């Protein structure tokens with residue numbers, strides 16, 4: 171379990187949609203926060219010595235037999251606890267209160283009524299105005315609070331919206347302070363974290379660099395690290411951070427898998443070779459990857475082959491690099507959290523994200539993942555702090571399997587070349603319109619479909635491409651980007667004019683869910 175010198179707020183995850191958001195909101199206050207499964211014992215928590223504990227919401231109902239319960243010892247640790255939604259409900263029933271499922275459920279907006287009570291002021295609601303907009307999502311409600319608790323806020327449908335037991339340092343809210351639709355939610359969390367828990371705001375990327383550099387040095391010692399470098403944000407930031415710690419004990423391997431964007435290979439080699447002073451091995455494995463993918467159209471099969479090829483190429487490269495002990499990756503916190511569900515149960519595999527290969531179980535190196543407790547926006551901040559160019563730091567994410575999962579159907583060199591041109595025009599037009607920064611990710615796919623067109627009075631029968639641009643916070647959900655029509659118009663006509671082989675352009679207006687961001 172992670173221990174840190176920073177004041178820490180621990181979020182117990184009861185399976186909420188928003189656990190990550192809670193941790194983010196706390197970190198935005200400059201206070202370190204991490205998420206643990208709700209099954210953690212009071213003793214383990216005591217060892218972590220957090221300044222505060224937050225119970226997340228969750229899909230279960232406390233009235234069911236097997237609903238998740240935290241260790242009851244947590245209430246006696248003397249550490250302030252804030253329960254959110256399910257967190258409030260479970261804290262109430264475990265301390266002698268009652269929760270019921272009334273007829274009127276509450277999903278969406280509500281307005282807070284402050285219950286002023288004699289002689290005391292609510293610490294949780296300090297500075298929050300009467301009528302403040304709240305966002306609710308619950309079927310159950312607390313109807314009787316345990317002894318010692320008072321209700322400091324309510325809504326017409328929910329008498330116990332905010333509950334506090336000052337003496338035992340137990341607090342709860344039925345609404346979701348972590349979502350932006352709760353207008354004063356951040357202020358409520360700040361009251362909890364800063365005032366009630368008395369946390370020091372000492373979490374910054376600057377402090378992170380110092381601690382992490384030390385940690386990497388002590389873990390790695392005099393051994394060697396291989397970092398798969400893609401030129402994307404995560405692996406670049408990871409590489410620069412590790413390089414800062416261990417210098418030339420780090421070797422970066424950049425693989426041209428034949429599925430990179432136009433000019434990408436050259437750009438990455440130039441940028442890292444010239445500016446970063448790191449050891450960079452460039453491996454041209456285009457032929458090997460494309461040979462391995464010959465005749466394969468099924469998306470998961472493609473992903474698995476690409477993943478395996480990556481690891482093979484790394485092993486191969488390592489032969490001439492001396493004794494490698496670690497494989498470094500740019501794994502982020504959401505990757506870690508998503509891969510473990512609170513109940514420990516399996517969740518559906520939507521697609522095998524390759525993260526260097528859907529790594530084999532018997533990987534012969536240890537993993538070094540210095541970003542695994544950071545969110546993407548923190549990684550970007552860290553990159554800036556480490557002196558990476560803004561243009562690199564703010565790049566759109568690009569998946570490891572690259573254009574391979576955007577060439578729908580079989581992947582061939584010819585189709586990849588076509589797609590590279592389409593993709594380059596799309597990104598160029600987005601940049602020209604000044605929209606790159608507004609869009610979370612933009613991509614083009616080549617479809618395994620031909621359509622009839624008329625170009626220069628001649629009949630054409632050519633391939634179809636689709637363009638997709640999305641807005642998102644963390645890639646878990648996404649919405650399609652509303653382009654000014656002129657941008658789509660220019661892009662579409664340039665594609666049909668300049669890319670031989672394509673005579674039709676579609677724009678994808680599917681949100682996630684139901685669509686994923688990539689097509690495969």
Ligand SMILES: Nc1ncnc2c1ncn2[C@@H]1O[C@H](COP(=O)(O)OP(=O)(O)OP(=O)(O)O)[C@@H](O)[C@H]1O
Nearest residue numbers: 398399400402403404405424425500526567568570
């Ligand atoms: N062409 C490549 N050569 C070497 N390693 C790669 C390549 N593509 C991906 N990887 C490895 O796979 C990991 C996962 O890729 P992913 O695309 O998630 O991250 P990234 O490229 O570092 O950042 P971003 O999400 O911003 O694109 C990378 O961190 C890197 O270690």
Ligand SMILES: O=c1[nH]c(=O)c2[nH+]cn([C@@H]3O[C@H](COP(=O)(O)O)[C@@H](O)[C@H]3O)c2[nH]1
Nearest residue numbers: 522523524525567569570571645686687688
């Ligand atoms: O490194 C990666 N390896 C992969 O195999 C992979 N597949 C998808 N992505 C990226 O992840 C985000 C979510 O993608 P989906 O909505 O398509 O699942 C989007 O940003 C995708 O581009 C990948 N990144």
Ligand SMILES: NC(=O)CC[C@H](N)C(=O)O
Nearest residue numbers: 227228255256308309310
């Ligand atoms: N968002 C939540 O935490 C919901 C809690 C509980 N499942 C309810 O419906 O009341």
Ligand SMILES: [Mg+2]
Nearest residue numbers: 402568569570
């Ligand atoms: Mg990438």
